Amino acid sequence: MTDRLPHPLRSDALDNRERILDAARALFATEGLNVPMREIARHAGVGPATLYRRFPTKQMLATEAFADEMRACHVLVEEGLAEPDPWRGFCLVIEKTCELHARSRGFTEAFMSTFPEAMDFAAERAYALRSIAELANRAKDAGHLRPDFVLDDLILMLMANRGIHTISKTARVAASRRFAALVIQAFRASPQHSPLPPVARLSPAAPGKVM
Amino acid sequence: MTDRLPHPLRSDALDNRERILDAARALFATEGLNVPMREIARHAGVGPATLYRRFPTKQMLATEAFADEMRACHVLVEEGLAEPDPWRGFCLVIEKTCELHARSRGFTEAFMSTFPEAMDFAAERAYALRSIAELANRAKDAGHLRPDFVLDDLILMLMANRGIHTISKTARVAASRRFAALVIQAFRASPQHSPLPPVARLSPAAPGKVM
DNA sequence: AGCCAACCGGACGGGGGCGTCCGTTAGCGT
DNA sequence: ACGCTAACGGACGCCCCCGTCCGGTTGGCT
Known part of the structure; x- marks a missing residue:
């Protein structure tokens, strides 16, 4: 349910992967997506390279973490x-x-x-x-x-x-x-509510660089 | 209404001050408080030193701008x-x-x-x-x-x-x-509303570093 | 036991924001 | 017209984050 065939991942690697995900979950939850990658690595007791090896981009990390x-x-x-x-x-x-x-x-x-x-x-x-x-x-x-x-x-x-x-x-x-x-x-529907101001298109929201 | 006695400010300085405030207003409005000071300076056509001389801290700048x-x-x-x-x-x-x-x-x-x-x-x-x-x-x-x-x-x-x-x-x-x-x-008061969940103390809001 | 490849993390160069210093410019008062 | 000084802005050193490279380590298979 976690990975595809290319590599079954070695035991220590898999362990690190899990700790990285834990750290990411914790930090993303409290600090938001803007936490530095290195902070996640530090918190997981892992070098930056290891983090990047497992999750080349913050997006991939977030996808798994959430x-x-x-x-x-x-x-x-x-x-x-x-x-x-x-x-x-x-x-x-x-x-x-x-x-x-x-x-x-x-x-x-x-x-x-x-x-x-x-x-x-x-x-x-x-x-x-x-x-x-x-x-x-x-x-x-x-x-x-x-x-x-x-x-x-x-x-x-x-x-x-x-x-x-x-x-x-x-x-x-x-x-x-x-x-x-x-x-x-x-x-909630109510007899006393007055008409609402017109809606604004929100869907194509320009998020302004989150990651 | 703008400054105190110590210095009546020279004409060019005052002009720059005004342009800085304009730039700050514009950028703060669109980008938020996190715009780099230098960006404001650039946008005002002014060196960084000038900006810091007029407004030593971003807080002072914001206070005036708003x-x-x-x-x-x-x-x-x-x-x-x-x-x-x-x-x-x-x-x-x-x-x-x-x-x-x-x-x-x-x-x-x-x-x-x-x-x-x-x-x-x-x-x-x-x-x-x-x-x-x-x-x-x-x-x-x-x-x-x-x-x-x-x-x-x-x-x-x-x-x-x-x-x-x-x-x-x-x-x-x-x-x-x-x-x-x-x-x-x-x-709005209404006969049909059910009791609200308890309030949470919000006032001592820990804003988490805005400036 | 021994080997090899997978894996590790420290270290590096690049980029950007920060606040300050200093040589130069130009407003203003005489 | 002249000079004094306020005011200017480019340049500097610092720190933090980014993504990658490479020499050493270790898991796991034979």
Whole structure:
């Protein structure tokens, strides 16, 4: 599940690889994607060359390091879709997504910023967005989601949730929980809401050099 | 209104000073506070030494560069307070604040992150928050703002609004307008909202090195 | 046990930002 | 018109990060 045929990797190499991934996960989570490669290497007790040998580019490292989160994201969306009540499913997805993103600063950055080069995340992200759009439409039909909701609003919320990455981790997941609740309140259909200002195209987001 | 007595500044020096501030405003707005000092100098058509002579630290430069925004922020809050309907005033403050922050990435960073060292912004920020708290209480009493709103929720929203700084400026102010509308919807008192998750302490925000 | 290839990490050169020094230029007061 | 001095900016040394090369080490197979 990890590598292809070319080399089964020697035992010490495989051990290092694992320690590198652990260090990367920890540092990406707390510091974001901008941690120096060498810092990761140091933290893993490994020379810079070894790090570069295993993961020639930071992108490849990030892809492997965030595989778990990526899977969690996929699962979370499917759970939302499976929920019989679409509005409940929609809420679940928002809550879980906010929490997931609150837990790792690096994951948020990787997930949000369509990478400079092609990124495996893009496909997964597209899948998630498509599924949520489906869910949103069902929730609208059921009359629980405000009719003027558009998918870009969700992206807006994800970008916004990204903004809370300036506080300690514990406070952050608490904050993002409350944030999710407020977001849900904002999206809930209500007799008293006034028309929303027009949407802005967000999708071709220029991420401005993340890696 | 600009400098103290020690030196009335020579004409060319004053001219350079002005061009530096212009460049700083432009670059801070688009690139954020992390632009290299030299880039500002280059953009102003000035040597690095001149820049450092006028503004020994980036913090001083930022303080001067954002004086207008700071004033605008002050005025905006006072307008909100002056509004006869507190809920309307509250909404106005949110809308205007979001727009103000959407217009300059650097201002958001400066305003939000209690600077590493003491910052003149802190006082202004404290004033704004105090005033908004006052406004919020009035809006609660009038029954338009949800009773479980706390000031930290507003900070949360500001931090979130900061998250949208990854898109082009035009799209950004549109996005932040819509964001503000959604935020207002989230804060409005409503019979159907469920209890919010507990707040997290945000104020002693560890900004993690901004300058 | 012994060998070989896979693997390791220290060291190197390049690039960029930082804050400061100093020889030169030019504003301004007489 | 002249000179004094504030003001200028190119150049310097420092540090950190980047990605790669190479001589020494060690796992694993025979």
